[in-house]
Amino acid sequence: MTHRRPFAPAALFxxxxxxxxxxxxxxxxxxxxxxxxxxxxxxxxxxxxxQAGDPARVQEVIESRLLPHFDFSRMTQLAMGRNWxxxxxEQQKRLTDEFRTLLVRTYSNALTQxxxxxxxxxxxxxxxxxxxxxxxxxxxxxxxPPVQIDYGMTRTQNGWKAYDVIVxxxxxxxxxxxxxxxxxxxxxxxxxxxxxxxxxRTGAK
Amino acid sequence: xxxxxxxxxxxxxxxLSGCATTTGSRDDPLEPFxxxxxxxxxxxxxxxxxxxARAWLELPAALRQPVTxxxxxxxxxxxxxxxxxxxxxxxxxxxxxxxxxNSLYGLGGLIDVASxxxxxxxxxxxxxxxxxxxxxxxxxxxxxxxxxxTVRDGTGVIIRAYTTPVGYLEDVSARNTLWGVGxxxxxxxxxxxxxxxxxxxxxxxxxVRRAYLQRRAYLTYDGRPPTPKEDDE
Numbered sequence: 013m014t015h016r017r018p019f020a021p022a023a024l025f026x027x028x029x030x031x032x033x034x035x036x037x038x039x040x041x042x043x044x045x046x047x048x049x050x051x052x053x054x055x056x057x058x059x060x061x062x063q064a065g066d067p068a069r070v071q072e073v074i075e076s077r078l079l080p081h082f083d084f085s086r087m088t089q090l091a092m093g094r095n096w097x098x099x100x101x102e103q104q105k106r107l108t109d110e111f112r113t114l115l116v117r118t119y120s121n122a123l124t125q126x127x128x129x130x131x132x133x134x135x136x137x138x139x140x141x142x143x144x145x146x147x148x149x150x151x152x153x154x155x156x157p158p159v160q161i162d163y164g165m166t167r168t169q170n171g172w173k174a175y176d177v178i179v180x181x182x183x184x185x186x187x188x189x190x191x192x193x194x195x196x197x198x199x200x201x202x203x204x205x206x207x208x209x210x211x212x213r214t215g216a217k
Numbered sequence: 218x219x220x221x222x223x224x225x226x227x228x229x230x231x232x233l234s235g236c237a238t239t240t241g242s243r244d245d246p247l248e249p250f251x252x253x254x255x256x257x258x259x260x261x262x263x264x265x266x267x268x269x270a271r272a273w274l275e276l277p278a279a280l281r282q283p284v285t286x287x288x289x290x291x292x293x294x295x296x297x298x299x300x301x302x303x304x305x306x307x308x309x310x311x312x313x314x315x316x317x318x319n320s321l322y323g324l325g326g327l328i329d330v331a332s333x334x335x336x337x338x339x340x341x342x343x344x345x346x347x348x349x350x351x352x353x354x355x356x357x358x359x360x361x362x363x364x365x366x367t368v369r370d371g372t373g374v375i376i377r378a379y380t381t382p383v384g385y386l387e388d389v390s391a392r393n394t395l396w397g398v399g400x401x402x403x404x405x406x407x408x409x410x411x412x413x414x415x416x417x418x419x420x421x422x423x424x425v426r427r428a429y430l431q432r433r434a435y436l437t438y439d440g441r442p443p444t445p446k447e448d449d450e
Contacts, residue, residue: 118417121413157338180435181440182427182428182431182435186431187427190242190427191418191419191420191423191427194423195420207419211419
């Protein structure tokens, strides 16, 4: 019996890992939103560089902490609506890349304005086994009305990913659908790609 | 900064030009006219209104917060009235409770005691009431200096402008000052959002229009708007 003892903890550990792997990957969407939001706010609060809006540091935090939880391909596809099918795979890739850059840039500017906020989850009752949910949160700020921020999320093999952000009822995807549609009408898919690329270049200054 | 003549003029002009215009999207049949209004608005807003609004934000919060609260108190009064008109009695009770609390214990509304006590704001208005009654929002309108609205919401704003307690002030200059400061404070609060729009939008006109219409639908349906159909025109 004694010779088997050392193996028992190792076996238990292996079993635990086998269970924890998928469990960690499939952290519930509301728990994921809460955790990532809170960690980001805590990080800003403790990092003077972020508070000062140091672009490199802000970019780094967004890339490492937030982007892994977004599905930009789905986001771009939804914003394109029926125009998505009119785009070639190569155009689709460029669109996704440029759209991603635009959103990151926009978010970089907004991010450093956060500080005293706290995130609360609003009631959330997804259907059992749903692969697409809306996580509802409320951002509470001192002396100002709370802002509702909701996340449209989809289940993937790598955990839940956000494909839409809805601020006070304004869905990012819906808003861009009008913009994209207008650009495609005026200059085709290539026209839209050009507009996005130009916007990203001027925003970089 | 007076709202009434401007709003009326724009509304009249919009309705007149509406007879002739057919282009634009379903929500914005007056798009060419609205874009012309936007072109008038943009430089006035950038060169006159925004600098004033930014200067206002330089004042200490201790001075600005009572202004925000004072007009918030009037908002709550109208929200209560509209809650009743929509049959939302619980919301209305909260709003009237807020008005009483803040007027009595918050120095006539200068201090928002009710929020501290956790009484929620209803955020109802006439435009939402019309929506709940089944009146469609009608053509989208862009009014220079005032900003985005619709025929339905604009009508609500005009009704409110004619019934607000501020309008009952006898002293004209005091009344106008109060109007001005209230609008300025509102405008200043929107500066942050505006800078994000500038960063995010490919075409700020389109971006603001969709954001406005989404926000209004969200408010009208109390945070549960019906899912819009894929709008391919």
